Amino acid sequence: xxxxxxxxxxxxxxxxxxxxxxxxxxxxxxxxxxxxxxxxxxxxxxxxxxxxxxxxxxxxxxxxxxxxxxxxxxxxxxxxxxxxxxxxxxxxxxxxxxxxxxxxxxxxxxxxxxxxxxxxxxxxxxxxxxxxxxxxxxxxxxxxxxxxxxxxxxxxxxxxxxxxxxxxxxxxxxxxxxxxxxxxxxxxxxxxxxxxxxxxxxxxxxxxxxxxxxxxxxxxxxxxxxxxxxxxxxxxxxxxxxxxxxxxxxxxxxxxxxxxxxxxxxxxxxxxxxxxxxxxxxxxxxxxxxxxxxxxxxxxxxxxxxxxxxxx
Amino acid sequence: xxxxxxxxxxxxxxxxxxxxxxxxxxxxxxxxxxxxxxxxxxxxxxxxxxxxxxxxxxxxxxxxxxxxxxxxxxxxxxxxxxxxxxxxxxxxxxxxxxxxxxxxxxxxxxxxxxxxxxxxxxxxxxxxxxxxxxxxxxxxxxxxxxxxxxxxxxxxxxxxxxxxxxxxxxxxxxxxxxxxxxxxxxxxxxxxxxxxxxxxxxxxxxxxxxxxxxxxxxxxxxxxxxxxxxxxxxxxxxxxxxxxxxxxxxxxxxxxxxxxxxxxxxxxxxxxxxxxxxxxxxxxxxxxxx
Numbered sequence: 001x002x003x004x005x006x007x008x009x010x011x012x013x014x015x016x017x018x019x020x021x022x023x024x025x026x027x028x029x030x031x032x033x034x035x036x037x038x039x040x041x042x043x044x045x046x047x048x049x050x051x052x053x054x055x056x057x058x059x060x061x062x063x064x065x066x067x068x069x070x071x072x073x074x075x076x077x078x079x080x081x082x083x084x085x086x087x088x089x090x091x092x093x094x095x096x097x098x099x100x101x102x103x104x105x106x107x108x109x110x111x112x113x114x115x116x117x118x119x120x121x122x123x124x125x126x127x128x129x130x131x132x133x134x135x136x137x138x139x140x141x142x143x144x145x146x147x148x149x150x151x152x153x154x155x156x157x158x159x160x161x162x163x164x165x166x167x168x169x170x171x172x173x174x175x176x177x178x179x180x181x182x183x184x185x186x187x188x189x190x191x192x193x194x195x196x197x198x199x200x201x202x203x204x205x206x207x208x209x210x211x212x213x214x215x216x217x218x219x220x221x222x223x224x225x226x227x228x229x230x231x232x233x234x235x236x237x238x239x240x241x242x243x244x245x246x247x248x249x250x251x252x253x254x255x256x257x258x259x260x261x262x263x264x265x266x267x268x269x270x271x272x273x274x275x276x277x278x279x280x281x282x283x284x285x286x287x288x289x290x291x292x293x294x295x296x297x298x299x300x301x302x303x304x305x306x307x308x309x310x311x312x
Numbered sequence: 313x314x315x316x317x318x319x320x321x322x323x324x325x326x327x328x329x330x331x332x333x334x335x336x337x338x339x340x341x342x343x344x345x346x347x348x349x350x351x352x353x354x355x356x357x358x359x360x361x362x363x364x365x366x367x368x369x370x371x372x373x374x375x376x377x378x379x380x381x382x383x384x385x386x387x388x389x390x391x392x393x394x395x396x397x398x399x400x401x402x403x404x405x406x407x408x409x410x411x412x413x414x415x416x417x418x419x420x421x422x423x424x425x426x427x428x429x430x431x432x433x434x435x436x437x438x439x440x441x442x443x444x445x446x447x448x449x450x451x452x453x454x455x456x457x458x459x460x461x462x463x464x465x466x467x468x469x470x471x472x473x474x475x476x477x478x479x480x481x482x483x484x485x486x487x488x489x490x491x492x493x494x495x496x497x498x499x500x501x502x503x504x505x506x507x508x509x510x511x512x513x514x515x516x517x518x519x520x521x522x523x524x525x526x527x528x529x530x531x532x533x534x535x536x537x538x539x540x541x542x543x544x545x546x547x548x549x550x551x552x553x554x555x556x557x558x559x560x561x562x563x564x565x566x567x568x569x570x571x572x573x574x575x576x577x578x579x580x581x582x583x584x585x586x587x588x589x590x591x592x593x594x595x596x597x598x599x600x601x602x
Contacts, residue, residue: 015442023454030457140583142535144542144555145576148562156566245447249542253562264543267453275454283446290445 001305005295012287019283020070020276024063027272034079034270053079066276075277080269086277093259094281096166100250100258101243103174104181108239112186113232116193117225123198131190138187143246147180147253164255177254181246185239192235196228230301237293241286331596338592345585348578352400355393363390363398363552383574386560395552396575400582402553406467407533413472414533415526418479419515425480426487427510437484440477448474452536456545467546471536475529482525486518520597527593531586538579554579 033055035046050056054065069076075086119131154176155163166173200206201224209223248260259278266274298305332338356363383392425436443451452470459466490496491514499509534554540546541555549556554575561572 015445018442019446026454027457031460136587137584140531140587141580142539142583144539144558144562145580148558148565148572149576151562152565152569152572241445241447245449248449249539252543263450263453264545267457267545270457275457279446279450279454282450286447287445 001298008291015287016283020280023276023279024066027275028059030270032270034272070280076273078271078274080271086273089262089274090259090277090281093257093262096256097247097258097260099174100177100181100247100256103178104185104243105239107178107182108186108189111182112189113193116190117197119190119194120197135187135190138183141183143180144249144253146183147250150176150180151254166256177250177256181243181250185242189232189235192231193228196231197224200224200228226300230297233300234293234297237290240289244282244286328596332592335592335596338589341585341588341592345589348400348582348585349404352397352404356397363395384570386571387564392571392574396557396578399552399554399557399575400578402547403534403537406464406537407530410468410471410475410533411526411529413468414475414529415479415522417472418476419483419522421476422480422483423487423510423515426484427491427506427514440480444477452540453545456540467537467540471533475533479525482521483518486521487514490514490517524594524597527590531583531590534583
């Protein structure tokens with residue numbers, strides 16, 4: 001198991017290198033540059049700027065320089081947000097984005113899994129139908145629709161919560177964005193839980209547990225639920241990637257000072273180091289979380305663990 | 313070599329058609345979708361306004377029948393009804409094209425990986441895994457940078473580039489299952505080239521999975537497209553897409569809530585119909601999955 005984990009961690013390095021190389025190549029092939037603004041700069045100023053940031057060197061040399069700096073944890077300066085390094089920008093946004101993401105995932109798990117269990121136990125009765133309809137709507141509604149709608153209803157009409165903005169340590173500002181982000185994930189978790197539990201409840205060992213006279217609660221908690229939740233665990237990896245993506249929109253809808261705007265604005269401004277920095281940080285994050293989800297899966301499922309040990 | 317590609321099973325398509333006809337929810341979704349599409353293509357012609365014409369007399373007007381602004385107007389006096397349907401048209405066309413592109417790439421990639429096996433397979437699928445592990449929007453945003461802002465080609469490439477991953481996985485798994493069967497061996501023994509075997513004998517057998525997946529890819533593409541346009545990376549003004557209309561609506565929702573509600577309602581209807589229809593088709597083509 002440990003060997004498997006180490007091997008996977010070691011495999012992350014070449015994967016990241018591929019991601020960095022590919023992104024670097026594509027971003028640099030892109031037309032336009034960071035210094036294209038409404039007013040065209042005099043050629044001399046432009047050349048000086050390019051020399052200052054090392055953009056006049058041959059592409060391969062720039063790539064080598066970037067990798068060397070990256071190995072030292074240096075993402076370089078932002079080309080458009082003057083006086084800030086990429087690390088500083090990401091460091092100011094990351095706490096907000098991380099709080100939002102963690103709250104959304106927690107909320108999704110707390111809402112989705114119980115809803116899925118309730119739907120599976122009430123199979124084909126009105127509770128199940130009602131929940132399944134809600135789930136279908138929750139999955140179909142994108143965050144950029146639910147977000148503004150929630151803000152419209154709870155912020156502008158009912159005045160219960162702020163429409164947008166952020167204050168450190170104030171959960172009032174966090175609630176609507178977190179709910180917006182959690183809804184589709186929670187809905188998907190509910191669907192996975194329902195499906196998994198229904199399948200397990202049909203298996204012979206659950207029947208025999210019932211036949212041995214075990215109470216319904218004990219059958220559910222001890223026998224049926226743990227294997228039923230396996231697909232849920234393996235979805236948590238992709239779910240975090242989904243939350244990262246969704247937070248781009250949610251941060252934009254609710255005006256949160258997270259990292260999302262750096263990626264979008266960086267892409268529009270052609271702020272090369274900023275976009276690269278975001279890709280490295282979030283690429284590492286999603287790869288790590290996927291690995292953790294896989295390890296958790298192996299820890300929960302002895303069959304998968306054996307396979308991991310065998311191939312580790 | 314006069315043998316025709318054998319259909320997966322006699323009456324397979326018509327069986328699926330029968331099952332779909334019996335599924336009332338899917339039929340409602342199908343008609344809703346057809347109605348919406350037809351409406352989007354025909355109805356703008358009934359309105360006296362163009363998607364970019366400005367009506368200075370009616371700026372930010374509430375929806376109503378006066379001046380035939382049925383969905384109201386935006387802050388520049390542009391007719392929201394025409395703009396919303398313009399957006400639906402653009403979204404549908406883009407997502408169908410992007411869906412087709414990603415299906416083509418996905419099927420080719422998955423078929424080659426699955427049929428060749430071994431090192432080729434490992435390498436090709438590793439590539440898919442890497443792309444899969446990144447948040448797709450990152451890939452899309454990087455790819456849109458390759459083109460001028462707002463170019464439709466950029467959108468098409470970016471959307472197609474993320475859509476094929478799941479198709480490739482599904483097709484590869486199906487091809488792996490078919491690869492070892494006797495009729496493939498027979499085809500090999502008859503001296504067919506690998507390309508001919510894949511095209512004539514393997515692909516027809518994995519078509520079922522592809523059809524099922526194809527129906528789910530279109531709503532996904534609509535979602536991605538609106539997502540990008542919402543963020544300002546997709547369709548640009550003065551062109552309308554459901555995404556940038558919703559973005560404008562969200563900016564103005566305090567004074568002109570209809571600017572948000574109209575395009576949002578249409579988008580939700582569109583996505584719900586497509587999702588329900590996709591689920592229905594999946595059940596119709598693959599009754600085991602129920």
